[in-house]
Amino acid sequence: MAANEIDWLLDGFRVFKRHHYSHSPELLRRLTTEGQSPKVAVVACCDSRVDPAIILDAAPGDLFVIRNVANLVPPCESGGKYHGTSAALEFAVRGLEVSQIIVLGHFGCGGIRALIEGSPWVHKEAHFLAPWITMASEARDRALAEVGNVDGEARQRACEKRGVVASLDNLMTFPWIQRRVQADKLTLHGWYFDLEAMALMRYDPAADGFAPLA
Amino acid sequence: MAANEIDWLLDGFRVFKRHHYSHSPELLRRLTTEGQSPKVAVVACCDSRVDPAIILDAAPGDLFVIRNVANLVPPCESGGKYHGTSAALEFAVRGLEVSQIIVLGHFGCGGIRALIEGSPWVHKEAHFLAPWITMASEARDRALAEVGNVDGEARQRACEKRGVVASLDNLMTFPWIQRRVQADKLTLHGWYFDLEAMALMRYDPAADGFAPLA
Amino acid sequence: MAANEIDWLLDGFRVFKRHHYSHSPELLRRLTTEGQSPKVAVVACCDSRVDPAIILDAAPGDLFVIRNVANLVPPCESGGKYHGTSAALEFAVRGLEVSQIIVLGHFGCGGIRALIEGSPWVHKEAHFLAPWITMASEARDRALAEVGNVDGEARQRACEKRGVVASLDNLMTFPWIQRRVQADKLTLHGWYFDLEAMALMRYDPAADGFAPLA
Amino acid sequence: MAANEIDWLLDGFRVFKRHHYSHSPELLRRLTTEGQSPKVAVVACCDSRVDPAIILDAAPGDLFVIRNVANLVPPCESGGKYHGTSAALEFAVRGLEVSQIIVLGHFGCGGIRALIEGSPWVHKEAHFLAPWITMASEARDRALAEVGNVDGEARQRACEKRGVVASLDNLMTFPWIQRRVQADKLTLHGWYFDLEAMALMRYDPAADGFAPLA
Secondary structure (H helix, E strand, O other), X not given: XXXXXXXXXXXXXXXXXXXXXXXXXXXXXXXHHHOOOOOEEEXXXXXXXXXXXXXXXXXXXXXXXXXXXXXXXXOOOOOOOOEXXXXXHHHHHHXXXXXXXXXXXXXXXXXXXXXXXXXXHHHHHOOOHHHHHHOOHHHHHHHHHHHOOOOHHHHHHXXXXXXXXXXXXXXXXXXXXXXXXXXXXXXXXXXXXXXXXXXXXXXXXXXXXXXEOO | OHHHHHHHHHHHHHHHHHHHHHOOOHHHHHHHHHOOOOOEEEEEEOOOOOOHHHHOOOXXXXXXXXXXXXXXXXXXXXXXXXXXHHHHHHHHHXXXXXXXXXXXXXXXXXXHHHHHHOOHHHHHHOOOXXXXXXXXXXXXXXXXXXXXXXXXHHHHHHHHHHHHHHHHHHHOOOHHHHHHHXXXXXXXXXXXXXXXXXXEEEXXXXXXXXXXXX | OHHHHHHHHHHHHHHHHHHHHHOOOHHHHHHHHHOOOOOEEEXXXXXXXXXXXXXXXXXXXXXXXXXXXXXXXXXXOOOXXXXXXXXXXXXXXXXXXXXXXXXXXXXXXXXXXXXXXXOHHHHHHOOOHHHHHXXXXXXXXXXXXXXOOOOHHHHHHHHHHHHHHHHHHHHOOOHHHHHHHHOOOOEEEEEEEEOOOOEEEEEEOOOOEEEEOO | OHHHHXXXXXXXXXXXXXXXXXXXXXXXXXXXXXXXXOOEEEEEEOXXXXXXXXXXXXXXXXXXXXXXXXXXXXXXXXXXXXXXXXXXXXXXXXXXXXXXXEEEEEOOOHHHHHHHHOOHHHHHHOOOHHHHHHHHHHHHHHHHHHHOOOOHHXXXXXXXXXXXXXHHHHHOOOHHHHHHHHOOOOEEEEEEEEOOOOEEEEEEOOOOEEEEOO
């Protein structure tokens, strides 16, 4: 029933309210009065398994979080009307002046899987999803050239990681990001959460590869 | 320093890993092997103060979360290339078959504020943000007509709430959402988190207003 | 290695410190300056599976917690030197003036098991444990008379529950508890956490039995 | 009202149950079937501000926790009937074979304060508390000799820390603890949680002092 699928959220809210309001209202009160001032923006996947606040144990006010399918950043490009991700990045960087952006990829991404496997549902019926994930086509092609087409999991991981790198590259096409990175006011991070190995990895541009972070 | 602004996230990840992997790996293992199957999708704002996982105390696998500035759902519309939010909704509804969608608005939304106050920065320089938030222009106009233009906070709240209702309306323009709602397979919820009053409210279509939920 | 068995606690402390000090120092600051004023005292078992703060999701300042083997309250009795539990109750009731005392029993209690099964280790070698748990001998005898000796689990549960009731009875032998209960300033609760059924139950004196609480 | 002071605990339990049972029952199921096997025992104060599970972010099964006023360990001594703390240590060390014991002292301990300030209430009326805390009289005398009697806070901290050291010394009077420590099967730790400085410190026997741990 709909009711039960929602009710537990209210238990959760009551507990949140007890801890963050009844006991300790100051953080939220300050964040309400003075506004948010997060240092870190995260571009993450909508996937229910990789919630940044959960896996990084964040508190209210910590993370400005953009979530779309496959944690993709489009290139800087005018014209299209609904650039939700670019708008959110603009708000984070120019409005809030975050000093860190993390692109957080993950193992088992359904968007990337559809892109690799060419799921017929996605390609025939998904009028929004199909064009959205083609944004990562080049990353997929490059990954497949690197790891070959044999092992499904290696292929998946490689495409997901190249997707993160492509998003880092696209971030640099926004002039207001590029300028801040060059002025050392903003740092870009490419992270990959390997759900299976339970490892958090980061992209090392020098080695052009991912190494364990924690 | 960049390092310190990031390091705490790794402490958080280690603690997450201990609880969800060292102690109790089964949930994530199951979610990795069998894939995610969340029942609830949430469209929330990127705002660092209103993280759905935090305020609803969610666990990995619970919530499919889409986050953009001002928690806006565009109308169903083809053409534009990067429909990130529509793509994510398509993935949630047609791919994962969630049974609940919650549009989660909140008090103090910077996107809505820019829309009301016509912040010059946003209107002159924000090439992505300005068009993005105009999506809520009608909601703003309607709200201002309802509450008048005097009290800043009442105005802000009214616009934010009308924004949630507009997103609910837009959800119904997607045929695969409308069909499922009519077949009673999908329920749409409009929620509003009043950070200041620390109240969670829900939209009641019969009364065309918001009432406390918890 | 000793180091690794301890190191994780420091990750945990850092995360606690971030949430309760870096982000939101006011609660602990207030509790430090003004002192503690918990409303609820809990007498719980030392068992690592039934930590009151964990299973009740408590915050700093919420619960005054006394933990001994089998969550036993001795009768009011002078003479012996080290009445740790009675001293703690005195501090809670006369010093802090808590308005609630919860005796929290649980399924699978090792102390109660030793008392039922007459484990030779405990009876021959446990110079402290053996006399400590005999405090619950009458509760055990009564429970065994009620449920018989056949089903190990029913026996265990019955003894654990009677142990809770015996502790409630012993609480009333302290004159400063009895007085406050009679003046309606203090309420005593007998709870039982059934780890296996994942149920929290409370003692209902009218029915002389335990009923689900949550 | 009594009801409200208790009801929030049930919200907390429901949330605990959702996370540790509905989502991820395996840890508690395993701990129920196989029994507990914590590696670490903690002797902590009953004080509501220093809950070990909260400040160390522990999970079910992590910590065997003994809590009495002022986190005192009595010397090994037969005779008195209700040696609750000694019985619990015996259970932890001989029964569960923990490999670590942490004595966790803290700033602002009401028991130690009563011992220093000679609160008339405690000395005239506290028939259980007064004799209990005299267990730390020597530690107090030594601390006062070391720091003098002038600064109230320095005095308080010094007595609390010497109390931890005295408990470490008393632990070694139990032959089954001493044997295991000498065989390198058990490590004793003296920790001090300075609530005010929000620092966790450990006793360094070589320096006979406390140094920051985290």
